[in-house]
Amino acid sequence: MRPVPVPTTLGLGNSQYRDRLLARLMDGVERDRRSGCWMWNRSADTAGNATVFFRNRPRVAHWVAWVLLVGPMPAGARLDRTCHTAACATRRTCRHLRCVNPQHLTIPATN
Numbered sequence: 001m002r003p004v005p006v007p008t009t010l011g012l013g014n015s016q017y018r019d020r021l022l023a024r025l026m027d028g029v030e031r032d033r034r035s036g037c038w039m040w041n042r043s044a045d046t047a048g049n050a051t052v053f054f055r056n057r058p059r060v061a062h063w064v065a066w067v068l069l070v071g072p073m074p075a076g077a078r079l080d081r082t083c084h085t086a087a088c089a090t091r092r093t094c095r096h097l098r099c100v101n102p103q104h105l106t107i108p109a110t111n
């Protein structure tokens with residue numbers, strides 16, 4: 001039997017810290033009016049995923065956005081982006097990896 005996923009909140013219970021992190025995240029975002037993408041224009045990891053620093057470590061920014069704006073994420077869950085296009089599949093990386101719009105993110109169903 002699979003273990004029950006534990007909701008994870010990044011330890012962001014402290015609302016003041018949470019607000020500051022959200023402000024910092026949104027400060028680094030440029031909204032693409034055509035696609036609706038929220039493009040993070042600061043740091044990224046080697047895979048091209050947007051990263052935001054908090055508690056002295058780079059964190060995957062779209063994951064942080066999800067926790068801040070949607071809610072806890074089940075442990076071990078991954079987030080897929082819905083803003084990819086057919087052209088993205090043929091590329092090793094694409095600009096959407098910098099998108100942190102939670103409305104462009106989805107937790108894929110696992111069975």
Ligand SMILES: [Zn+2]
Pocket residue numbers: 035036037038083096099100101104
């Ligand atoms: Zn997007």
Ligand SMILES: [Zn+2]
Pocket residue numbers: 083084085088094095096097
């Ligand atoms: Zn893409």
